[in-house]
Amino acid sequence: MADIAVMGYGTVGSGVVKVLETNKSLIGRRAGQEIFVKYVLDLRDFPGDPIEKKITHRFEDILEDASISVVVEVMGGLKPAYDFTRRALEAGKSVCTSNKELVATHGQELIEIAKKNNVNYLFEASCGGGIPIIRPLNSSLTAEDIDEISGILNGTTNYILTEMSEKGSDFETALKEAQELGYAERNPEADVEGYDACRKIAILSSLAFGRTVRYEDVYTEGITKITPLDIAYAKKMDMVIKLVASGFKTGEGGTKYNCLVSPFMIGFSHPLSRVNGVFNAVFVHGNTLGDSMFYGSGAGSLPTASAVVGDVVDCVRHLGKTITIIWDSEKLVLSDIKTVSRSFFLRVPSKDLDRAKELFPVKEVIRLDSSSDEVGIVTDVISEEAFERAANSLGTVISRIRIAI
């Protein structure tokens, strides 16, 4: 029997206990031994809950119990999660987490500490909820030179954009509905401003490219400025608007990298275009594999918990042995986003179309209806810097959205 502890009895923590209970015999069979939750660490008590008697308020109870081989950290945030994780690893206990903030901030260091102590720090649930993507990156796509990893990594914003697209509602209305359904927090900033997706793509890019991508270096733009009119143009062009987080090779010979989070217009031939509602997906392009995509529930108590428990099983299978994760402390040098080139969509007042044609490499002009006093423009490929310069010169750009090819 493998004794484990769960730190944090919130949405994911209670899900972990539930998944372990629901699929107990299957999980025990796959781990090679029964997995038993000995402690649940939380500041609160849970009278009447089945885990009532397992609750401890002292981290040291877990740390000092030599029988505990795996610790689940689903507290979230950096404090005290970072300190607890470090100390657990140093005490020879593996740690499994869904804590994207901690992994994006200290993941590389914690992996190193785990390695030194012959234990594991696993974080499948930190990106894309229940979608297996971390393990495929670490263990399956090992023959690939990955040149792009792009994802719809935030269920809240994808739900909002899907609602806006299907019902024609504006951002505020769709956000309110998402909040009422529990898909968005009362303070939705981390989701709608792209901060959540930013941390996730920093983690995924670090693993895909093998060096550290600091989330602070990732250009991040949210979806708060997207309007029903933007979406109407996208529809007219047979495209959708998605919040895409992407890490990719750029520059000549693909020797540089860039990483960003931004709304993108995507054509329906792209696999990510069909990912709707609270679903998430991660698209990977490798030099010999070509396109691949991993799709599934991006959030939710049980799917995320399922990924955490999958990591627990892997830790139990690998007691005394560290699973290889290639994530160097060396920083991945990101090129300035200004140097990245792509097509853009922009809206301008009809009266400025001629001037816009002088300033931008206009590829296509889109009119929603003939009486409208504005037009949409699709540009040819142009650098972010040149686009910005032209937009400033024009001075009357109503909105602009990047286009994914």
Added chain:
Amino acid sequence: MADIAVMGYGTVGSGVVKVLETNKSLIGRRAGQEIFVKYVLDLRDFPGDPIEKKITHRFEDILEDASISVVVEVMGGLKPAYDFTRRALEAGKSVCTSNKELVATHGQELIEIAKKNNVNYLFEASCGGGIPIIRPLNSSLTAEDIDEISGILNGTTNYILTEMSEKGSDFETALKEAQELGYAERNPEADVEGYDACRKIAILSSLAFGRTVRYEDVYTEGITKITPLDIAYAKKMDMVIKLVASGFKTGEGGTKYNCLVSPFMIGFSHPLSRVNGVFNAVFVHGNTLGDSMFYGSGAGSLPTASAVVGDVVDCVRHLGKTITIIWDSEKLVLSDIKTVSRSFFLRVPSKDLDRAKELFPVKEVIRLDSSSDEVGIVTDVISEEAFERAANSLGTVISRIRIAI
């Protein structure tokens, strides 16, 4: 340095050598040591080829060379692949393969032999080409009670059906085109009759459910009878026709299983519906994870080779340790397909519609145009046996296709 041997220098074998060469330093870094191809076993010589000097015609050269820790078996077929694999494993060498026929026939036994000898028998490339699905099943979805695994597992048939759907061509024309493009073999039986998909779903179901599914027990129906008219009806109903291979729980309480390969009509809300051309995808439903899907290149020299090389890296990382694969020799008892219930689509002469309404639980009648002398019918959920009985009573069913919900 890890010395390996490649058995079979055909499409996949030459791809393996190419992938190892192309991404040499990355692969070496991920494996923890350089991977070096010491032998290539083939009956032929390859004068002028970079591997010319590595060619051997004697399996014993590989078997008796103690420096060889991993053998890649990409010969295909059972003879002599089975014998060579068994002997390599017994000699303490791990084996990685893309040979679905061998895995579907002797996989369980070979996994056991590998375990006894502290080596590995890995077969990521046997299902879905380059799509990582075997490893996620073995190592990621370990917290899940999987109730369904369904896939588009054959690129040839998916290409043909996509062409028929997009261009309105008939089966023979689409097949001929696929053959000209190299997507279909000159003898296409294994693909178009579903035999290839049958072996793959037997492997995937065995892993998903942990017991042995014999491919001989899988009900298998190909796509040769699908006509442009069937596809026209599907379009009218906002559906597509796909060759789906599926293993799923059935019966009350989900305690029984069934497994089949058959053309299905699928609605566009199902993730598999958008998988077109030579792409493959595997859909998995788990009791706590919900829906997930893995999508990518289903075939081709390099994607398949990439999956083989990923397995080689995993073998090198796990020298002396067997990676857990749960696949019991106990047979998974499959319920008789006659007892499985679902909706069906069928076409009948217009004159027989009234009689059909008496025999089938008709849910919807579809007319392609008012002058047509036939109609389409969608039934409510009905057992395969009851459907068959009704169809025999009517005697004039033009075609029938299963519907996936």
